[in-house]
Amino acid sequence: MKISSLFIALVPFVPASLAASASTAVPSMWLAGDSTGATGGATGTSGWGPFFQQYIDESRVVFKGGARGGRSSRTFLSDGSWAAIIDNAHQGDLIAIQFGHNDESPLTDSTRSRGVIRGIGEEFQDTVNGVTKKPERVYSFGHYLRIMISAAQAKGALPVLLSKTVNKKWDNTTNDVSRGDEWSTWSSEVAAAAGVPFLDMRQISADYFQSLGEKGFEAVYPIDSTHFSPAGANANAKAVAEGFRCLELEPVAGALTNVAMPAKCHDSTLNKTPASPETVTIKPATPAATHVNGHHWTGGHHKTAKPTATHVNGHHSTGGHHKTAKPTATHVKGHHSTGGHHKTAKPTATHVKGHHPTGGHHKTAKPTATHVKGHHSTGGHHKTAKPTATHVKGHHSTGGHHKTAAPAKPTTTASLTEQVIALQKKIAAGEKLTGAESHLASQISKWSKASRAKKAAAAAKASTLPKNN
Secondary structure, eight states, X not given: OOHHHHHHHHGGGSOGGGTSOOOOSOOEEEXXXXXXXXXXXXTSOBOSHHHHGGGBOTTTOEEEXXXXXXXXXXXXXXXXXXXXXXXXXXXXXXXXXXXXXXXXXXXXXXXXXXXXXXXXXXXXXXXXXXXXXXXXXXXXXXXXXXXXXXXXXXXXXEXXXXXXXXXXXXXXXXXXXXXXXXXXXXXXXXXXHHTOOEEOHHHHHHHHHHHTHHXXXXXXXXXXXXXXXXXXXXXXXXXXXXXXXXXXXXXXXXXXXXXXXXXXXXXXXXXXXXXXXXXXXXXXTSOOOEEESOOBOTTOOOOSSSOOOEEEXXXXXXXXXXXXXXXXXXXXXXXXXXXXXXOSSSOEEEEESOEEOTTOOOOSSSOXXXXXXXXXXXXXXXXXXXXXXXXXXXXXXXXXXXXXSOOOOOOOOOOHHHHHHHHXXXXXXXXXXXXXXXXXXXXXXHHHHHXXXXXXXXXXXXXXXXXXX
């Protein structure tokens, strides 16, 4: 890809909201999803989107929809469907994201090529798309959800992940709707890790469908085990509205009409922190790292053969990595900041609710200092060849450091907009892009191309309309 063409793709993607003041317009609610949320067709089935409007006061929040039949999280991004939402979303809007039904399709076939790798890690598989006949790197379900979350946040919109709708499957043992599915579980885990809301409409709607009995439940699926009759679609729309009532999530909750709190809210939660740590194991073909409630973003990686870093409520930020053969650093409610890494083979310092203050150090050859609710005073630091660092609710303060490691400045994960700007700078400087950066550039190029094509089509259509004299 030429540098000039990439800049054309990148520039319109940088949100104007960064420079503009917040809009006073009525906020919108968008829906990125498949046919279970889209307007129905000739089969007599329907998604829940069109029915949702009866549960919301559109003088306060306008439901824009956006779901498209047949899409997976992967193809919703690649075919311009996501661009149609994100290019028109504004600060203060809400974007509901609901996938899972079509994501379990084959990775590549001659008709769809819409499947994704199961799970939420950063695994990928290089394929030849059966439809376009072009090479395509396919990522995990979680990877595509994270792209949408970051893009929504970069526009100042609120992303909300939804469970998928229930399939027609009755559990005769429990005499109930079969409620469990791993795609909804993965969506909830991605939401928890990103700190965004998760709305489990699947369980709320299942409560209603269970009350119909097995025959009544099966009747809301007129053609297959996925697509709903208008009555079933309406039940799903009401379940979504009740889920927003459970979340008390604005701007939608304040605009709801004809919706009471459901008997049970189930797992609809803001997911500020997960209930328990989730471990994502990466396959050997990709960067290997164990992350708990965190992630490696663009450029972040381990360079070692067997990294074993564990992160709880923390992360490695952009560019952060271990250079050692077998790093074993454990971080609890902490992180390595940009560029921070261990260069030593066997670091061993343990810090518990304490820290090294300015200039604190050990001058010994083999420090094994343990700090419990204490610290090294001014002037102390480790000068040895084998410092290690386990930090529990503690830190190295200003100037305090191990001299065997590069000093690190705390930072946060870069937003998508910041990544785009950094990408522009690297391209302008002629620097080589990492695999993750190349993927991001490719995604932005696709979104921007789809957006420009849509705008060009709209302009062409407008030019054919008769003009008023």
